Amino acid sequence: MNNTENNYIYGKNPVYEILTKNPKRINKIYIQKGISYDKRLKNISELAFQNKIVVQNVNLQKFSEYFEEKTNFQGVIAHVAPVEYIELDEFLETNKNDFKRIVILDGVSDPHNFGAIIRTVAAAGFDGVMVSNHRSCPINATVEKISSGAINHIPIIKTTSLSASIDLLKKHDFWVIATQMEAKDNYYEIDYTDMNFALVMGSEGKGISKTILNKADFCVKLESNFESLNVSATTAVILYEALRQIKIKTK
Amino acid sequence: MNNTENNYIYGKNPVYEILTKNPKRINKIYIQKGISYDKRLKNISELAFQNKIVVQNVNLQKFSEYFEEKTNFQGVIAHVAPVEYIELDEFLETNKNDFKRIVILDGVSDPHNFGAIIRTVAAAGFDGVMVSNHRSCPINATVEKISSGAINHIPIIKTTSLSASIDLLKKHDFWVIATQMEAKDNYYEIDYTDMNFALVMGSEGKGISKTILNKADFCVKLESNFESLNVSATTAVILYEALRQIKIKTK
Numbered sequence A, B: 001m002n003n004t005e006n007n008y009i010y011g012k013n014p015v016y017e018i019l020t021k022n023p024k025r026i027n028k029i030y031i032q033k034g035i036s037y038d039k040r041l042k043n044i045s046e047l048a049f050q051n052k053i054v055v056q057n058v059n060l061q062k063f064s065e066y067f068e069e070k071t072n073f074q075g076v077i078a079h080v081a082p083v084e085y086i087e088l089d090e091f092l093e094t095n096k097n098d099f100k101r102i103v104i105l106d107g108v109s110d111p112h113n114f115g116a117i118i119r120t121v122a123a124a125g126f127d128g129v130m131v132s133n134h135r136s137c138p139i140n141a142t143v144e145k146i147s148s149g150a151i152n153h154i155p156i157i158k159t160t161s162l163s164a165s166i167d168l169l170k171k172h173d174f175w176v177i178a179t180q181m182e183a184k185d186n187y188y189e190i191d192y193t194d195m196n197f198a199l200v201m202g203s204e205g206k207g208i209s210k211t212i213l214n215k216a217d218f219c220v221k222l223e224s225n226f227e228s229l230n231v232s233a234t235t236a237v238i239l240y241e242a243l244r245q246i247k248i249k250t251k
Helices: A012-021 A039-050 A060-066 A088-093 A111-124 A141-146 A162-171 A210-215 A231-249 B012-021 B039-050 B060-066 B088-093 B111-124 B141-146 B162-171 B210-215 B231-250
Strands: A008-010 A026-032 A055-058 A076-080 A101-106 A128-132 A156-159 A174-179 A196-202 A218-221 B008-010 B026-032 B055-058 B076-080 B101-106 B128-132 B156-159 B174-179 B196-202 B218-221
Touching: A008 A012, A008 A060, A012 A026, A012 A039, A012 A076, A026 A039, A026 A060, A039 A055, A060 A076, A088 A156, A088 A162, A101 A111, A101 A162, A101 A231, A111 A128, A111 A141, A111 A231, A111 B231, A128 A162, A156 A162, A162 A174, A162 A196, A162 A210, A174 A210, A196 A231, A231 B111, A231 B231, B008 B012, B008 B060, B012 B026, B012 B039, B012 B076, B026 B039, B026 B060, B039 B055, B060 B076, B088 B156, B088 B162, B101 B111, B101 B162, B101 B231, B111 B128, B111 B141, B111 B231, B128 B162, B156 B162, B162 B174, B162 B196, B162 B210, B174 B210, B196 B231
Parallel strands: A026 A055, A101 A128, A101 A196, A128 A156, A174 A196, A174 A218, B026 B055, B101 B128, B101 B196, B128 B156, B174 B196, B174 B218
Antiparallel strands: A008 A076, A026 A076, B008 B076, B026 B076
């Protein structure tokens, strides 16, 4: 039975199955507005809650365009990622002799930017991208395409709380670097070598949330003569500055 | 009379008019396949030739979707840029106390990349983008949107021959820097300060053409652990490295 089209899985049994076997692949669950919950749908709803997966009540008819044939969704659709997310614990356990360097996206929701950043992390030879369960872009076909396949090489760490995950990173000797237009230091004025670091990038509109900013060890800016630079371009500039410093030091 | 929709101008008189008054705004002219040329159409065709504008014979019906009402194209449509291109001569004449720094795109045809590069040039405070008449992306609505309005601040220099224009740049004391994956030097190993420079970027598939490569004063590479970095990200990294060097030197 193939009922995955464009990363959507529908029907009570298939959704229940992926919820029990592989909940990390699920971006979001949609349940028909006004539907009466039978036992299966209640189970789905409870499992989603336990796994901290967002459930939205909508008119499922709006999904029809994604499916070739007329389909009976049985009141439930799950949007799944083409790759598996990993947990921060798992990521921290993976062995690596060198330092770990990751990018944290706080509210970056544009799939072009998300895909481009994953590609840049892979190109720079860094280690992962962390996103939050809520304020982030799901991994979809656009992200996969723009990442140019890098999505299959770079672990995407998903967390229900960026704030708690940053605390955990700090316990594991990570330095947290936030980007902010009002920062005092230029991005090239800090030393990125010989350390684990997490570079936090905010959304173009809103920037980084205050709670996260307060946890940062450094704040850096990237000067611009014209509005701000695009978020994926900014990430590329900073990651390659880090790489430049690392290369020069290890030469 | 408003017959500009989505940057298309149609009809013999309107196209003739823009050809005589403002040929630089024209990206391309489409003439109906198999049409018999009257005097006006002959004039248009000749003027296009004199101004080195590409003319393509196609079935104009395929443009119908761009127009709200059923229209009579009178056999001719011009695709115009929302902004004016400028000539290299004009650009070189503009007064500026400081050095001039531009990006040359050799075959970059994706509007997202084109728009992102224009935005980065503006953000870095540099001076222009040069494209060729033939192997380039026209300025369209996507380019305008992705550039985030920077298109209205950064001159787009259009040339019929990149090769001849590069010769002219060199006569005006520009250093030509080409990016190439096989280059010996890293992009951060050359000095960008105290000089006019033109950074040449090739298309992601084909790179920079041989004729242009042979004219370069420097070839630089940007190392990647995963395929190549996206062309607009690469441009951002190199331009900001140049800016970093300039800022440090003038501090």
